[in-house]
Amino acid sequence: MVGASRGLIETGTKDQIKELTHIGRYASHSKPLHHVHADPAKDWTPDQWADFWKSYENEFSLQKQSFTEVVHVKHGREHKHRVYSLLLPSGSCIRMDNDFIRREKLNRLAEIRTGEPILSGRHNDAVIKALEAEGKTAQAQILRDAGLEGTRTRGKLKPQERAQQERTHIDKAGLAVIVLKGWKGYNPDVLKEQLKAHGCHLAMGDKGPVVIDQTGNVHALNRLVNMASKAEGKPLKITAKQAVDYVRGYDLPFYADIQKKGKINERTLPELGTVQENFFIPADLPGSLWSEQEHTEHSRPDEQPDRRQTLTHRPDTAVTRNHRTATGSNPVSTKP
Structure with a gap:
């Protein structure tokens, strides 16, 4: 649905x-647009949304900038x-220095305001230090009490990979395990x-x-x-050239031909049989608030950990995060 906007003629x-x-x-800058994504764990009231966007715009001096939602x-x-x-009237752009840390700080503050479970991010200590410098000592103490001080969470997937996984319900970690087993x-x-199965x-x-x-969707074999x-603790660091040598002599269909047609069918991949048409979605805009996060022990017991920087809980992606699969289940698909 079309949301709010400011300073634009189009609708x-x-x-x-x-x-x-x-x-x-x-x-004069190569990246004049900024994309932000906010996904709370529960429905926010209009006032809570207004508070979040006000704090975001104040942090980055976006109060007068055009936007679409x-x-x-x-x-x-x-x-x-x-x-x-x-873009500023001078032709220069607003600086977004240390934006990852600053966005994590805004999210922690939003969690405190709305009663959300406190998430652990990649820059916890820097966030606590920034809050104290701004005089928000009470909020900084809340983060300490939640166990964030001295901890650092890193994700297994890049933001674009995680976004793709959210769209397709394909567990990339599970797919990687299958590929490694066949590679060995x-x-x-x-x-x-093994892949065909x-x-x-x-x-x-x-x-x-x-x-x-x-x-x-496509994934590089060597990656x-x-x-x-790497998840096994024995990184191989296979290059694309080594992967080419691995399949040398085997007649593989070209992905470019498949993509050009816009779908996978019997003519391009005979071994697939008849499958549904697949639409290729362009990559997400850079700069979204996806990050490496997990819940603390203060999360509600019925929720699974989630490493997104934005405020959300997705129990159906637990297989991805924990690198586990249920007995008899498909280790590639996370769709219920």
Whole structure:
């Protein structure tokens, strides 16, 4: 749904994004747009939303900047995306120094205000120090009491990978484990069969072999091997060239041909059989508030840990986060 906006002539979301992009052409900076995503664990009141956006704009001096907003409803509650223009009348752009730390600080404050469980981030100590410097000693103490001081949480996935996983319900960690097992067999035929058993297939990408998951999204083979081996504590650091050598002599379909057609079908991948059409979604805008976070012991017992920097809880992604699968379940798919 179309949300709030400011300083724009157009009305629809797509047209407003185009307008912001056009405005950004006059900037002296290569990234004149800023994307922010807020996803609370429960429905916020209009006043709570207003407080969050006011604190965000005050922190980054965005009070007079043009923006567009879109509202999503997922799992029965709202979350919002905003894209701000950073362009100033002088042609320069608003500086976003240390924005990850500052955004974590804003999220901790929002959790305190709304009674959300306190999440652990990657910059906990810096957040506590910043709060004390601003005179917010009570809030800093709340974070200490929640066990955040001296801790640091890092995620297993990059923000774009996590966003893709949220869209497709494909557990990249589980997929990586399957690929590593097949890789260790030094037999691409074995790997192909193992992937096929989980609805995934091998293809040749621009730089090397890739794995196409059940939804048609693509993952570099060597990166999956590296991801799973690192989780085992024995990183292999396989290069794209080594992955090419691994499948040399095997007739793999080209992913570029599949993508050009916009779908996977029997003509492009005969071994797939008939499958549904897959639409290729462009990468998310950079700068969203996805980060490496988890719940503290103060989380409600019926909720699973979530490492997103924004305020949310997603029990259906627990398999991804914990690298575990239920007996007899598909270790690739996290969809219920």
